[in-house]
Amino acid sequence: MSQDVFQRYSAYYDLLYRDKDYGAEAEYVARTLRAASPKVQSLLEFGSGTGKHGCLLARHGFDMFGVERSEMMVARMRQTSQEDPQVGDGSFDCMQGDMHTVELGRVFDGVLALFHVVSYQTRNVELLQTLANAARHVRPGGLFLFDVWHGPAVLAQRPSVRLKRVEDENTRLTRIAEPELDTNAGVVTVRYTMLAEAKRDGRLTTFEEEQRERFLPKAHGVWLIF
Ligand SMILES: C[S@@+](CC[C@H](N)C(=O)[O-])C[C@H]1O[C@@H](n2cnc3c(N)ncnc32)[C@H](O)[C@@H]1O
CATH class of the missing domain: 2.20.130.10 (CAC2371-like domains)
Incomplete structure (x- = not known):
């Protein structure tokens, strides 16, 4: 996938997926994480897009940090969170970066990659980098939750x-x-x-x-x- 594949698309991203039930998905993610690890609090989100899951999960009380490759997606995320700054008991922030190589210098209780972000890693080396970088950023015993296209x-x-x-x-x-x-x-x-x-x-x-x-x-x- 080219670096900027979501650049033009991102202008219409939220409209295109306005029928997607992000609320139910965030609830499922929160429930699944807490069932696996009741004290999970800090989450790193790979490919956080326009921050939909991130903001909703912050309302579920998680401290979220997103890493998103597309500058335009990050810009839209900032606009959305300014319009609707509610994050409940948690927090949400994100930066532009590549999840293969980003080094944040800290570990999280879990890593997320939602809406088949992992499926965009079409070369094996990219998939391995993603898994290795998730492992680098999660505490021992932490979680990595993701979905992919089902073969x-x-x-x-x-x-x-x-x-x-x-x-x-x-x-x-x-x-x-x-x-x-x-x-x-x-x-x-x-x-x-x-x-x-x-x-x-x-x-x-x-x-x-x-x-x-x-x-x-x-x-x-x-x-x-x-
Ligand atoms: C289908 S969108 C999902 C966005 C968001 N997770 C959601 O649920 O709306 C896939 C996202 O993954 C991002 N992405 C793909 N490869 C990436 C990489 N190597 N590093 C960071 N972000 C990446 C794209 O820029 C895009 O925003």
């Missing part, structure tokens, strides 16, 4: 062309997703065509982006790191 489901369902239409008060957005499956590599390359119409003046913005995601034998994992 058996991908192979059974076969990726197909999909159309998504969403809108808010400013924008009417259409996304066409055209996938190509490489079974041997365990990778799906998706070409996204985005058409965004500004409601104010009807101006149309269009662009294309390609994203590559790998699928793995398991859909998600909670790993204890010793």
Whole structure:
């Protein structure tokens, strides 16, 4: 995946996923972490995007720190948290950085990578760097919770062309997703065509982006790191 694959996409990211139930997901993550380790408090989030899970988990009382590669995602996160600064008993902050190489000089009770961030690591070296850097940043006995594209489901369902239409008060957005499956590599390359119409003046913005995601034998994992 190129470094800036989420740069243009990020302008429409929150609108595109406004139907995604981040609240229920954050609740599931909080419950799963506390069941595995009741005193878990500090969490490092790899690929924190626009900070949706991070802010919600802060409301569940966790101290969150995100590392996100896309500068534009980080900028959107800062804008969102200014508009809605509620973080409950916890806290949320994030920085621009690469989860393969970032060195924060401290350890956390757990590491998260949510919404198949790990699947974007399509080369084995990237996957290994991700796992090694999670291990470097977690205390002994800490947790690493992540989800990935589930290989058996991908192979059974076969990726197909999909159309998504969403809108808010400013924008009417259409996304066409055209996938190509490489079974041997365990990778799906998706070409996204985005058409965004500004409601104010009807101006149309269009662009294309390609994203590559790998699928793995398991859909998600909670790993204890010793
Ligand atoms: C599908 S988005 C998920 C964002 C967020 N976790 C969410 O649930 O909305 C994947 C994110 O992973 C980030 N990402 C991918 N590879 C990364 C890396 N090596 N280091 C940091 N962030 C990365 C992308 O920039 C993107 O924001």
